[in-house]
Amino acid sequence: MSSLDDFIDGVTSQDTKKRLQTHADLIPFLSDPHSSLECQDFNIDQLIEGLAGWVKSSNFKVSLNGLEVLCLMVDRMGENFKPHVTTVLPAVIDRLGDSKDQVRDMAQQLLLKLMMPASTPQYVFDRLGPAFSHKLWHVKEGILLTLQNTINRYGARCLLLSKIVPDICKLLDDPSPQVREAATNALVEIYRHVGEKVRHDLKKIGLSQQRMNVLNSKFEELKLSGNMLPTADVDPLVSVYMTCFTPSPSNRVAWKSWFNLSWTDFCSDYLLYGLVVIDGFTEPVGALEFAISA
Secondary structure, three states: OOOOHHHHHHHHHOOOHHHHHHHHHHHHHHOOOOOOOOOOOHHHHHHHHHHHHHOOOOHHHHHHHHHHHHHHHHHHHHHHHHHHHHHHHHHHHHHHHOOHHHHHHHHHHHHHHHHHHHHHHHHHHHHHHOOOOOOHHHHHHHHHHHHHHHHHHHOOOOHHHHHHHHHHHHHHEEEEEEEEHHHHHHHHHHHHEEEEEHHHHHHHHHHHHHHHHHHHHHHHHHHHHHOOOOEEEEEOOEEEEEEOOOOOOOEEEEEEEEEEEHHHHHHHHHOOOOOEEEEEEEEEEEEEEEEEEE
């Protein structure tokens, strides 16, 4: 077989034996970096839609094979796979709740590949919202594990975590103990990467004091363990309302605003250096008024 055209009939077939045989032929074809991904007789959309159908199959072997082939397709196509991300995501989300560990693990692997090289972590997570409220507890647990895998592989800055934390917090009250534990672990893992910003965001969400006590205990335990990452800010955040004036004689208000930042950053950036950017130019601070609250 010399092109993807030769596989379309097997991929779009509903016959299980034909699908299994097509998988056996596709794996070595896609594993060969010199094989052509060009299609002459059909649109590649048809092939990917057919593979998404495999992933949805109730036959776990077919579903697993579909995930495996899609992983190879992403590896080969790279960013060119991005237009197809939304085609395969619904099926992959459902497979996070599969009864077979192999299928769940392969679904996790494909999600990470859909983030890179196919698109970006944020692009994928913006489309994973349904997973946080899925009817299957395995799916909710799976998306929380995916979140942890994502920030551990690509770093916490690859995601707007402040948008995701509220969804995690809702799962702290999930009926499933596995989901509740996974939600707690996800918040602790985010804290390991980010630090006190997480605690500040949790306060704004309004968790119960009992829930906050549990999380605070885990955060403090993590800090004492020495396992915090260098990216984490472990200083408590303070809310600072600052009014900054330029030096005399102008003595005009340069800016006034609320900031949420660590005490160390506040001291170094605003008290120690005493500089402020005004209209694109850095000037010394003439006067600085501020009110601080924890």
